[in-house]
Structure formats: structure tokens, C-alpha cells
Amino acid sequence: GENVEQHPSTLSVQEGDSAVIKCTYSDSASNYFPWYKQELGKGPQLIIDIRSNVGEKKDQRIAVTLNKTAKHFSLHITETQPEDSAVYFCAASSGGGADGLTFGKGTHLIIQP
């Protein structure tokens, strides 16, 4: 089955700086890669996703890059703000609904004022 590794487990950055979180996956059949943000006491919320036929996707301050050959994908957050503080999860799926998502172990992002 799929295995997703995520690094780092904790990331502390100064407000206004950029943050990068990296993930690798093992199953070459995976073709859908979402990123979720989880705030304390809440469920994971989708913030951006990318499919295997695309190398990069941007949405305002958030971007995701995918290297299919190397089987890794990254989340980039620019101009970080205090409200970006949360736990971020990467995930991978082969796209068939019944397979669900395989998650990384999460990154606790701390934005220092």
C-alpha cells in the first residue's frame, strides 16, 4: 500500500517569512495530492491540491509543487501570518474513491510574531 513521509514534524518561522513542508510517497499509481490544514479542535480542511498531470499550482500565498519522477511534493506558504499557525497534513491517493487518502504524519507550523 501507499506510504507517505512528511518533514519536518515541527516548523517555526518568523511572521512574514516563507514556510516549506515536504512529502514523499511510495506508490507510483498515486495521482492526487491534497494538503490539509487542521486547527485545534477542528477537522482537516483542504487548502490546496494537485493532480499528477500538473507540476505546480498556486492559490494566493499558497503553492504546491509535484515531482512525479522523484515521488515528492511540497507545500510553500509565503508571507506567513499568525493565522497560518496550525498542523498541516499532506496526503496521497490513487484517485479511486474507495481507496481514501493516505496521510503524512503532519507538520506543526508555528508562526513567531
Next chain:
Amino acid sequence: DTAVSQTPKYLVTQMGNDKSIKCEQNLGHDTMYWYKQDSKKFLKIMFSYNNKELIINETVPNRFSPKSPDKAHLNLHINSLELGDSAVYFCASSSTGEGGYTFGSGTRLTVV
């Protein structure tokens, strides 16, 4: 309107009891899931169900059973609760092949 709603939000119960968690989605998705998030925040799939097929993660004890009365609901029944079942359980839904998994806000289960 809440897209994926689950109840209760908190559940405290004694070892050996049987309990249920309910989940409903109003997104018109065809597949629903249950995930377990342990104390280290690791999210792991337990079940997926799409009206035709139930897929069970092989690591899930058979004390856990999903029940789907219709396409918009997937409830989780747990028999003979154990201390190790304490976790946050998330319901989610998606449309096959489209991604876009949407999660509920979670049920924190505490077994004492």
C-alpha cells in the same frame, strides 16, 4: 450549511460499552469514510463505503462496524469499547475519481 456533520462532538464512556457515532453529508458525494486520529495526530483510514462496496482496513478490529442507511449517511458502531479506542474519529466524503475529500469536525471518544 454544514457539508459533513457528525454527532456527538464528545463521547465519554466506560470500557465494555457499545456506542455509535453518526455522520451525514449533504454534498451529493458517493463515497464516505471513517478515519481515526490518534494522540500523535496521525490520521488513518478505517473504512470506505460507496453503496456498493465496503472496504475495511485490515488493522481495524471487528468490534468496529460501519452502517450506511443511505448514500448520505455512514454511522460507526463500536462494540465492547477498550481504553485504546480513545481517539478522535473523523467522517469524510468524496466523489469517486474527483478527489476533494471533505471532513467533518470530529468526535472525541474517551473510554474510561
